[in-house]
Amino acid sequence: MAPTWILITVLTVLLSPVFGIKWLAISNLKSTFEEPTDCPKTAQEQTLVGFVQPQVELCKRIIDLMPFMRAAADETIAACEDTFKQHRWNCSSIKLAPNFEADLTKGTKEQAFVYALSAAAVVHQVARACAKGMLEYCKCGAGATLIVDEEAANELPKMNSGNQFHWQGCSDNIEYGMSASQEWADAPWKGRRSSRQVGGIVDDFINDLAESANEVKEKEKTVVGNDVEINTAERKRMLINQQNNDVGREAVASSQLRKCKCHGVSSSCHVKTCWNALSPLSDIAKRLKTRYLNAQQVHPSKLHILDPSQKTPLIPTPPPTDLVFLKPSSDYCDRTVHRECNSTNPAALNSCTNLCCDRGHSTTVTKTSEQCHCKYVHCCYVKCKKCIFHVERSYCN
Template sequence: MVLNRGMHPGVCLGLTLALYRRAHRAWTTTRNCSKSSGLAARQLRLCRDNLDLMPTVVHSALVGMETCQNQFRDWRWNCSSVLSVPNLNNDLIRGTREQAYVYGISSAALVHSVSRACSIGVTTKCSCGPLPRPIDEPEKDFKWGGCGDDVKFGLSFGEQFTDATLINKKGKTKHSKKSMMNRHNFRVGREVKRKRKKKMKILVPKRRGRSQFRSDELVYYERSPDYCKPDAKTGSVGTEGRQCTMGTRGRGSCASMCCGRGQYNYTQVITERCGCKYFWCCYVKCKTCTKVLKLNRCR
């Protein structure tokens, strides 16, 4: 197998992203739970014990990837590196804020998808979530109905699945800086350093005046590159050829996206259906419209 420079085989994200390549697989036998799926040993055991949930886990991988790419579509780093899993670029293994976000969004997607799967009857391991307490009901005559998502089970399964990569072969919890970072990450990131507290290693903020992180903050410990030029060492693919917007400032603008290299302008002709009308009964008649778009790409 030949890998691109800067990519690492067999490095597991610790989550579910590598499973997106298995979206069309029928999870009917434990033989589907193989190392080629990009899962760690303990995740393979969970896979074999929860075959009915594996299509849901795969779906969560797709949700996580699509969300990441959508959120960063107009940033220099656009989350394109997730497409290389289970082989990873350096931007997803070096302890950067980009890695922090990918871990966080993947974990959230897994919990949400599994919780939802419980309420629609995908698995017999869980069912409906508990009904809200009476004091939460908006009106006296209001009654909760239907089947709520089993968030408690989703959280439990999600933790087992993600934290399975944070345990070594001897069954002990890993305490490396990267493992601690991955365990902590849930939402937004802030730079940190490692420090001992008595006999325990803990993550503490690098910024003075802060003693600890909130539970809703993502953490990272490695500075990110500017992602302007390709760099195999950092995992940057550069921004050459990326589409940008003229006349604006901030993310997505040519000034930010092109890193001072400038941009070139071009036009693109698009033909689409328009002016559609419904006629009784039963067909729709449309006109054909042509649009000329003026676009920009980074040099």
């Protein structure tokens, strides 16, 4: 029988809240995701891409979704870096997935932002894939309408006669996107089986260790049947991650825009098709950044966890629209060494004063040449001069 300390170590690794975003390493698996056999097959591959077991199972069950999960990961990384490119914390550590550093493992507001953005990216990718007909089992979302004003009412049959015109709006299927995001992004603490309170995170071998788990102190861990429940503190961390994922999904849902296309004589717009489309993820990231700036720090003791036998979702004290975090962030000054900064505008976020944390900065001057003063000669010849420019760049000490 495995010693208790080994069991605790295994559970700590498996149940770590950071598992919620380790899947952002999905591109580490060089796979086309065309067949279920393309999913992680070994524990080493599973670790490489940061999948938990329910995500591996989802991969095998609905392989068609996986290219969009990969796209969601890539989109998350790009949007995060672009959103914070002028800040001390510039999201560069997100590329270290699945081996994150403290900024994305210790319950900071940066971690809260990445959770929200990654959950939102899954909704975004899947919802749009449905609307584009890229997934056979999901179609257009609700909300597409045909609008005809009274003046054009008599024209409509004439327009459609002989099937000369066939207009149909197709809304992004946010409902299916939400469902996919909940199953994928929340898998580390919810799994696929609703009968478990925090099931799905632990591999099947845990059943063999259940007897040893009984030896662990009650305050650390409890065992119910064959399912291992994590300690209260860990559950509260997962509760926070759940809220941040939900905030990300809500930001996507509230980003829907009504788009319309005109039909009819000379595009008079007497007849038009309208549908609901999601905003670009870059815009959603900006919305989430506002929530990041107003994120609420919470203490685990202020989070309420219901009795495990109840099926009611776990509900935190903070408003459900707020990003929440456990620990304050560092000043991230150690991450700005050699970062390029703005020496001309002291009020800018990326100013040398702000980025360099009063360490000072150095300036280099480089000489570049570019074509300039170009002009057309006769009909089809362009003649340019060569200009020399001196470019100053400043870097934090």
